[in-house]
Amino acid sequence: MTASGAPRVDHVKGYCGLCIARCGTIATVADGRFIRLDPDPSHPTGAAICAKGRAAPELVYHRDRLTRPLRRTRPKGDPDPGWEETSWDIAIDQIASAMRRTAAQYGPEAVAFSLSSPSTTAIADSAPFVRRLMNAFGTPNLVWALDLCGWGRGFATRYVFGVGSVATGSAGGAMPEIAKTGCLILWGYNPSFSRITHATAAVDGLKRGMKLVVIDPRNVGLANKADVWLRVRPGSDGALALGLANIMIERGWYDQEFVRTWTNGPLLVRSDTNSLLKAEDVFPDAGRGSLVAWDMRSKSIVRYDPATGQYDPPPGHLSLRGEYAVETIDGTVSCQPIFDHYASLCGQYSPETVARTCWISAEQLTEAARTIWESRPVSYYAWSGHEHHANTTETARAIAMLYALTGSFDAPGGNVLLPSIPTASITGEDLAQQLAPAIGVIERPLGPARWGNVSTHDFYRAVLEGHPYPVRTLIGFGANLLLAQADPVRGRAALSSLDFYAHADLFMNPTAALADIVLPVASCFEREALKIGFEISEDAQSYVQLRSKIVPPPGEALPDTDIIFGIAKRLGLEMKFWHGDVDAAYREQLALSGISLEQLRAEPAGQRKSLSTTHYKYKIPDDRGIARGFPTPTRKVEFWSEIFADQGYPALPDIETPVFGTPEPADMFPLVLTCAKPSLFCQSQHRALPLLRKRLPYPEIELHPTTAAARKIQDGDWVEVRTSSGAMRAKARFNNTLDDRVVVGQHGWWQACAELGIAGSDPTDPNGSNFNLTVDAAMRDPISGTPSHRFNMCEIRLLRADADSDRRGMA
Ligand SMILES: Nc1nc2c(c(=O)[nH]1)N[C@H]1C(S)=C(S)[C@@H](COP(=O)(O)OP(=O)(O)OC[C@H]3O[C@@H](n4cnc5c(=O)[nH]c(N)nc54)[C@H](O)[C@@H]3O)O[C@H]1N2
Ligand SMILES: Nc1nc2c(c(=O)[nH]1)N[C@H]1C(S)=C(S)[C@@H](COP(=O)(O)OP(=O)(O)OC[C@H]3O[C@@H](n4cnc5c(=O)[nH]c(N)nc54)[C@H](O)[C@@H]3O)O[C@H]1N2
Ligand code: SF4
Ligand SMILES: [Mo]
Numbered sequence: 154m155t156a157s158g159a160p161r162v163d164h165v166k167g168y169c170g171l172c173i174a175r176c177g178t179i180a181t182v183a184d185g186r187f188i189r190l191d192p193d194p195s196h197p198t199g200a201a202i203c204a205k206g207r208a209a210p211e212l213v214y215h216r217d218r219l220t221r222p223l224r225r226t227r228p229k230g231d232p233d234p235g236w237e238e239t240s241w242d243i244a245i246d247q248i249a250s251a252m253r254r255t256a257a258q259y260g261p262e263a264v265a266f267s268l269s270s271p272s273t274t275a276i277a278d279s280a281p282f283v284r285r286l287m288n289a290f291g292t293p294n295l296v297w298a299l300d301l302c303g304w305g306r307g308f309a310t311r312y313v314f315g316v317g318s319v320a321t322g323s324a325g326g327a328m329p330e331i332a333k334t335g336c337l338i339l340w341g342y343n344p345s346f347s348r349i350t351h352a353t354a355a356v357d358g359l360k361r362g363m364k365l366v367v368i369d370p371r372n373v374g375l376a377n378k379a380d381v382w383l384r385v386r387p388g389s390d391g392a393l394a395l396g397l398a399n400i401m402i403e404r405g406w407y408d409q410e411f412v413r414t415w416t417n418g419p420l421l422v423r424s425d426t427n428s429l430l431k432a433e434d435v436f437p438d439a440g441r442g443s444l445v446a447w448d449m450r451s452k453s454i455v456r457y458d459p460a461t462g463q464y465d466p467p468p469g470h471l472s473l474r475g476e477y478a479v480e481t482i483d484g485t486v487s488c489q490p491i492f493d494h495y496a497s498l499c500g501q502y503s504p505e506t507v508a509r510t511c512w513i514s515a516e517q518l519t520e521a522a523r524t525i526w527e528s529r530p531v532s533y534y535a536w537s538g539h540e541h542h543a544n545t546t547e548t549a550r551a552i553a554m555l556y557a558l559t560g561s562f563d564a565p566g567g568n569v570l571l572p573s574i575p576t577a578s579i580t581g582e583d584l585a586q587q588l589a590p591a592i593g594v595i596e597r598p599l600g601p602a603r604w605g606n607v608s609t610h611d612f613y614r615a616v617l618e619g620h621p622y623p624v625r626t627l628i629g630f631g632a633n634l635l636l637a638q639a640d641p642v643r644g645r646a647a648l649s650s651l652d653f654y655a656h657a658d659l660f661m662n663p664t665a666a667l668a669d670i671v672l673p674v675a676s677c678f679e680r681e682a683l684k685i686g687f688e689i690s691e692d693a694q695s696y697v698q699l700r701s702k703i704v705p706p707p708g709e710a711l712p713d714t715d716i717i718f719g720i721a722k723r724l725g726l727e728m729k730f731w732h733g734d735v736d737a738a739y740r741e742q743l744a745l746s747g748i749s750l751e752q753l754r755a756e757p758a759g760q761r762k763s764l765s766t767t768h769y770k771y772k773i774p775d776d777r778g779i780a781r782g783f784p785t786p787t788r789k790v791e792f793w794s795e796i797f798a799d800q801g802y803p804a805l806p807d808i809e810t811p812v813f814g815t816p817e818p819a820d821m822f823p824l825v826l827t828c829a830k831p832s833l834f835c836q837s838q839h840r841a842l843p844l845l846r847k848r849l850p851y852p853e854i855e856l857h858p859t860t861a862a863a864r865k866i867q868d869g870d871w872v873e874v875r876t877s878s879g880a881m882r883a884k885a886r887f888n889n890t891l892d893d894r895v896v897v898g899q900h901g902w903w904q905a906c907a908e909l910g911i912a913g914s915d916p917t918d919p920n921g922s923n924f925n926l927t928v929d930a931a932m933r934d935p936i937s938g939t940p941s942h943r944f945n946m947c948e949i950r951l952l953r954a955d956a957d958s959d960r961r962g963m964a
Contacts, residue, residue: 160183160184161183161184161185162181162182162183163181163182163183164179164180164181164182165179165180165182165701165703165757166178166179166180166193166196166701166757166758166759167179167180167678167698167700167701167703167757168193168196168198168199168684168687168698168700169190169202169206169209169677170274170275170277170278170677170678170682170700171205171206171209171212171274171275171677171835172205172272172273172274172347172348172835173271173272173273173347173348174198174203174347174348174349174350174351175198175350175684175687175688176192176196176198176199176200176201176202176203176206176349176350177192177193177194177195177196177197177198177199177687177759178190178191178192178193178196178199178202178206179191179192179193180209180678180703182703182704185704186704187209187210187213187214187678187703187704188210189207189210190202190206190207190209190210193758195758196696196758196759197687197689197690197692197693197695197696198350198687198689198693200350200353201349201353202349203349203832204832204833204844204845204848205833205834205835205839205845207844208839208842208844208845209678211842211843211844211845212659212676212678212839212842213676213678213679213704213707214707215660215841215842216907217660217661217841217907218659218660218673218676218707218708218710219658219659219660219661219671219672219673219674219708219710220673220707220708220709220710221238221239221673221708221709222238222239222240222241222243222244222670222671222672222673222709223236223237223238223239223670223671224236224237224238224239224243224244224247224669224670225237225668225669225670229649229667230649234666236671239670241709241711241719244655244670244672245716245719245720245723246723247653247655247669247670248628248653248655248670248720248723249720249723249724251626251652251653251655251669252264252290252626252628252653252720252724253724254626254652254653255625255626255652255653256290256291258625259622259623259625260291260589260622261290261291261292261589262291262292262293262294262588262589262622262624263292263622263623263624263625263626264290264292264294264624264625264626264627264628265292265294265295265296265592265607265612265615265624265626265627265628266283266286266287266292266294266295266296266627266628266629266630267295267296267297267612267627267628267629267630267631267632267634268280268283268295268296268297268629268630268631268632269297269630269631269632269633270297270298270302270303270836272302272303273835273836273838274631274835274838275676275677275682276630276631276713277682277684278677278680278682278683278700278712278713278714279630279682279712279713279714279717281578281579281580282579282713282714282717282718282730282738283295283630283713283717284580284581285579285580285581285584285717285729285730286581286717286720286721286726286730287605288580288581288582288584288585288588289581289584289585289721289724289726289729289730290724290726291585291586291588292588292589293585293588293589293590293591293605294591294592294605294607294612294615294624295605295606295607296607296608296609296612296627296632296634297606297632298609298632298637298638299601299606299608300600300601300606300608300609300934300937300938300939300940301537301540301541301637301939301940301942302537302540303540304540304545304546304549304600304601304937304939305535305536305539305540305545305546305548305549305939306318306319306326306534306535306536306540306549307319307320307326308601308604308937309545309546309547309549309550309553309936309937310326310549310550310552310553312550312599312785312791312794312796312797313550313553313554313557313785313790313791313792313794314327314553314557314562314783314785314790315783315784315785315791316570316783316784318533318549318552318553318556318562318568319533319534319535319568320571320688326570327562327563327567327568327569327570327571328534328568328569328571328688328689328690329351329532329533329534329567329568329569330530330532330565330566330567330568330569330571330690330691330766331351331354331355331357331358331363331532331689331690332354332357332358332690333530333565333566334358334363334530334531334532334566334567335363335364335528335529335530335531335566336363336364336365336366336524336525336528336529336530336531336532337355337358337363337364337365337366337531337532337533337534338366338367338368338525338531338532338533338534338535339355339365339366339367339368339369339374339375339379339533339534340368340390340533340534340535340536340538340539340552341368341369341385341390341535341536341537341538341539341540342369342534342535342536342537342538343369343373343374343375343829343830344374344375344534345373345374345375345832346373346374346830346831346832347536347537347830347832350689350693351534351689352374352375354689354690355375356375356378359375359378363528364380364524364528365378365379365380365381366379366380366381366382366383366521366524366525367379367381367382367383368382368383368385368390368393368538369382369383369384369385369538370384370385370386370387370538370827370891370892370895370897371384371829371855371888371890371891371897372384372890373829380524381517381520381521381524383511383513383517383518383521384512384513384890384891384892385511385512385513386510386511386512386513386813386825386892386894386895387825387826387827387895387943387944388542388544388810388811388825388827388941388943388944389510389511389512389810389811390511390535390538390539390542390548390551390552391544391547391548391551391552391806391808391810392502392506392507392510392511392808392810393507393511393513393518394548394551394552394554394555395498395499395501395502395551395555395806395808396499396502396503396504396506396507396510396511396513396518397518397521397522397525397555398495398499398502398551398554398555398558399496399499399500399502399503399504400504400518400519400522401522401525401526401555401558402496402499402558403500404522404526406522406523406525406526406558407526407558407559407560408558408559408560409473410560411557411560412473412492412557412558412560413471413473415560415771415782415783415789415790416492416557416789416790416791416792417491417785417787417789417790417791417792417793418473418490418491418492418495418789418792419446419447419457419471419472419473419490419491419492420444420445420446420457420490420491420787420793421444421445421446421447421454421477421479421488421489421490421491422488422489422490422491422494422793423481423486423487423488424476424486424487424488424489425486425487428798429444429491429793429795430444430445430479430481430486430488431443431444431445432444432445432456432457434481434482434483434486435454435479435480435481435482436456437482439456442458442459442460443456443457443458443459444456444457444459444787445457445479445488446464446468446471446472446490447471447472447475447477447488447490448464448468448469448470448471448472449469449470449471449472450468450469450470451466451468451469454477454479455467455468455471457787459786459787459788460788461779462779462780462782462788462789463779471490472490473490473492473493474490474492474493474496475489475490475493476488476489476493477489491792491793492792494792494793494805495554495792495793495805498805498806498807504518504519510810512892525559526559529559529560529561530559530561530564530565530566530567531556531559531561531566531567532561532566532567532568532569533552533556533568535549535552537829537830537943538829538943539552540939541828541939541941541942541943542811542934542939542941542942542943542944543809543811543932543933543934543939543940543941543944544808544809544810544811544934545934545937545939546600546934546935546936546937546939547806547807547808547809547936548806548808550794550806551806551808554792554806556568557790557792562771562790563768563769563770563771564768564769565768567768569766569768570770571688571690571691571694571764571766572691572694572695572764572765572766572767573685573686573694573764574685574686574694574695574697574746574748574762574764575745575746576685576742576743576745576746577741577742577744577745579738579741579742581729584729588605589622590602590621591603591605591606591607592607592611592612592615592621592622592624593607593608593611593938595621596611596938597935597936597937597938598800599796599797599800599802599936600934600936600937600938601937601938608937608938608939609634609637609638609644610638610639610640610930610933610938610940611938612624612647613640613643613644613646613647616647616648616650616651617643617646617647617650624651625651625652625653626651626652626653626654627648627651627653627654627655628654628655628720629654629655629656629657629658629664629665629668630657630658630674630713630716631657631658632664633662633663633664633665633836633837633838634648634664635648635662635663635664635916635917635923636662636663636664636836636837636900636901636903636916636923636925637836637837637900637901637925638925638930638940639878639925639928639929639930639940639942640925640928640930641663641916641917641923641925641926642917643930644664645667645917648664648667648668649667653669654667654668654669654670655668655669655670655671655672656668656670656671656672657671657672657673657674657713657716658671658672658673658674659673659674659676659710660838660841660904662837662903662904663903663915663916672711672716673706673707673708673709673710673711674706674710674711674712674713674716675702675706675710675711675712675713676706677700678702678703678704679702679703679704679705679706679707679710679712680702680706680712680714681699681700681701681702681712682699682700682714683697683698683699683700683739683742683743683753684697684698684699684700685697685742685743685746691764691765691766692761694764695761695762695763695764696759696760696761697743697746697748697753697759697760697761697762698753698757698758698759698760699739699750699753699754699757699759700757701757714735715735718730718733718735721733736750746762747762748760748762771783792805793805802935802936811932811941811944813825813894813946814946821948822875822876822877822945822946822947822948823894823946823948824856824860824894824895824896824946824947824948824949825894825895825896825944825945825946825947826874826876826896826897826898826927826944826945826946826947827895827896827897827898827943827944828897828898828899828900828924828942828943829897829899830899830901831849831853831899833845833848833849834849834901836900836901837900837901837902837903837904838901838904840901840902840903840904840905840906841904841905841906841907842906843906843908843909846906846909846911847909850906850909850911851883851884851902851911851922852881852882852883852884852898852899852902852922852924853883853884853885853886853898853899854872854874854883854884854885854886854896854897854898854899854949855886855887855888855891855896855897855898856885856886856887856888856891856896856897856949857887857888857889857891857892857893857895858887858889859893860893860894860896860949861885861887864949864950864951865951866885866949866951867885868885868886868887869884869885869886870884870885870951870952871883871884871885871951871952872884872885872949872950872951872952873949873950873952874896874898874924874927874947874948874949875927875947875948875949875950876927876928876929876945876946876947877929877945877946878926878927878928878929878930878945879919879926879927879928880919880920880926880927881898881919881921881922881923881924881926881927882920882921882922882952883898883899883902883922885949896947896949898924898927899924900923900924900925900942901924902914902921902922902923902924903915903916903921903922903923925942927945927947928940928941928942928945929941929945932944932945
């Protein structure tokens with residue numbers, strides 16, 4: 154209260170950390186209570202906020218928040234864990250002791266960490282410190298959903314461009330420069346629900362005449378504003394990308410100059426071995442590493458040196474198509490340029506094949522290809538729709554190659570490697586001594602484990618079968634594995650059989666319920682965090698903010714960062730953690746930026762550090778005067794990957810499209826099942842907040858009215874969705890824009906909402922509502938291990954026709 158008795162009202166600028174959009178916000182605090190959140194239009198991501206942001210005060214003050222460290226007193230498997238409150242001191246002590254014990258017996262790699270996705274929680278505040286702790290402790294094993302989220306867009310595409318084609322939270326990569334783009338492609342991505350800052354930018358783009366292509370089985374978000382909406386059959390995106398490329402190549406709708414100069418398309422492939430022709434195959438004196446292309450002007454071969462990116466002699470006109478007889482040391486060998494092989498691969502995806510495979514007409518396909526070609530510069534963002542498949546790696550590569558045909562990479566209005574404020578890395582790579590190979594890297598050497606990211610299924614196997622080595626302790630920050638991942642039954646068995654599991658979270662969840670220790674975490678509104686760059690544009694990238702703590706956390710809850718520093722200290726790693734001083738860590742991060750921590754603390758609204766974007770960075774000469782090119786083995790955008798070939802994978806994207814009607818007879822499971830995220834909740838969270846839950850009380854499954862009518866299902870009826878792997882329940886929601894062979898569910902449902910009298914459900918119960926019980930965990934991408942969350946065959950059955958049996962339907 155103020156002296157006059159009126160409430161004291163403060164407005165605190167910051168940003169919402171609840172999802173990847175990281176919207177700039179203004180929090181209203183009245184007499185010390187956080188009462189509302191509004192957008193901050195002066196912030197580069199502050200044009201709007203969503204319903205989840207508006208519900209933030211409900212999240213902060215929710216009665217189910219964890220407030221004290223809890224210790225299990227009854228065995229795992231007992232329906233009552235017998236949680237007992239304990240002190241931070243004891244909890245951290247137990248964690249450090251368990252980590253030490255496991256390391257002494259099995260090696261430090263037997264301690265794994267898990268993390269929620271930074272796209273759906275505020276864990277980005279602390280994720281670099283988790284990596285640092287892992288490096289300092291000596292384990293490479295971070296279990297998080299990277300195989301489902303970030304792999305396709307940020308990592309698989311590195312095998313084409315050398316960098317991610319779209320930036321992931323941490324990996325870096327090129328972002329669509331929406332403000333300048335001629336044509337934006339949203340591929341299996343609905344930013345209207347999932348990243349409203351991109352949606353706002355796209356709407357602005359449409360106002361100035363930008364073309365929009367949306368590729369989604371549903372007409373959702375901006376699809377109804379799109380110039381072309383391709384209603385792709387789930388799981389066939391790779392075939393679609395090759396089919397679009399086929400039309401573009403056939404009609405000459407591709408940037409030949411870019412392909413010739415900046416891709417490895419001209420390099421020759423030997424037909425006898427199906428491998429790249431090496432200069433040493435032709436010239437006995439050639440050094441190792443050089444390759445060969447065909448010059449049409451001189452009608453002879455030219456050498457190509459990837460170390461310099463130069464052809465020798467300088468070619469008149471490199472060939473992209475045709476077959477050439479080359480005199481090699483072993484005799485005459487017929488060779489074709491890589492691009493010719495790629496074009497032939499695309500040729501297998503004729504409009505008729507695409508119509509059959511992807512359920513998209515030849516006219517629409519051509520219209521999309523024409524729009525893309527005629528509206529350059531093109532930019533794209535592909536997300537969950539293409540990432541949640543057992544063919545995501547090759548699909549992501551095929552989309553990236555289609556994109557390469559436009560020549561728009563790093564062009565103004567293309568996918569641009571935006572500048573960033575110089576910072577120092579704090580993940581402590583230098584602290585890591587000889588880490589063991591991450592779990593999964595032996596089976597899938599090019600997959601997420603190459604970068605220390607362990608898929609949940611490999612983690613379960615290491616715990617249950619000790620393969621490739623045992624994992625006995627898990628320290629989790631958020632990750633709700635039982636809901637996020639397939640096979641929760643195996644997940645429960647794995648987590649229950651650990652020697653020790655600690656989980657830090659805002660709320661108890663079904664995964665945390667299997668822990669030995671549960672730690673209460675301060676929400677993003679109750680802790681400081683440093684954010685350098687807001688990703689989506691040059692302006693956003695130039696913004697630095699030290700998010701203020703708006704209100705204190707409930708009870709004894711602590712920021713993740715403090716917990717990590719606490720564990721480090723107890724492990725004797727304090728010296729590697731700035732002697733326990735979080736500010737010192739921020740100072741180190743900021744040292745190169747020219748912005749001080751004091752400045753940021755004094756100005757919660759944030760600071761701008763002007764940046765300017767240089768485009769076409771691949772053309773810029775390095776200090777030897779050699780154009781930088783792309784950071785790939787051939788220094789070019791790669792249609793053909795020797796890295797893939799060396800590991801026994803096809804060098805060109807060989808797409809396996811899941812077949813409609815399999816694996817079971819089509820009459821048992823005649824419908825294709827995919828899923829999408831609702832706008833009101835993030836993943837498995839937020840169902841306890843009445844403001845949100847009252848707008849979507851129960852999980853839904855979207856289906857076409859004729860599909861429903863054939864099963865006597867009415868809009869709003871409870872139905873069972875069954876696949877050969879399992880079942881779940883949801884309410885039917887009619888959607889007449891869907892193909893009548895496709896149904897679309899939602900995952901993440903388990904939580905009760907006591908305020909609305911809605912019960913929760915067990916994630917392993919087929920009468921509950923865990924979508925991921927229907928996922929076939931064995932259907933996995935051979936390169937990344939990604940399970941197929943978005944393609945399975947299913948059947949839908951009416952449970953009850955009476956609309957008011959909601960409570961029983963959920964039970
Ligand atoms: N069928 C299907 N499955 C999917 C998906 C799908 O679309 N369909 N999406 C996949 C994707 S893209 C992802 S990223 C994963 C997500 O999987 P997860 O990363 O596990 O995300 P959530 O399920 O939302 O669980 C996040 C947990 O973190 C907690 N949390 C929130 N903020 C914080 C914080 O600041 N600190 C800590 N310590 N905890 C916090 C929440 O309370 C919650 O318990 O799920 C994947 N699974
Ligand atoms: N409201 C909200 N926002 C979020 C999240 C959330 O859970 N809720 N999660 C955050 C996270 S972790 C992520 S990964 C992002 C994800 O953001 P998005 O990628 O936008 O998420 P989704 O809605 O899961 O999937 C996008 C679209 O893919 C379509 N789709 C389904 N199957 C296919 C297919 O086979 N091919 C194609 N082309 N499309 C298909 C769906 O119909 C859906 O409209 O959102 C982030 N923001
Ligand atoms: S979209 Fe909503 S939840 Fe995500 S950051 Fe913005 S306000 Fe927060
Ligand atoms: Mo995600």
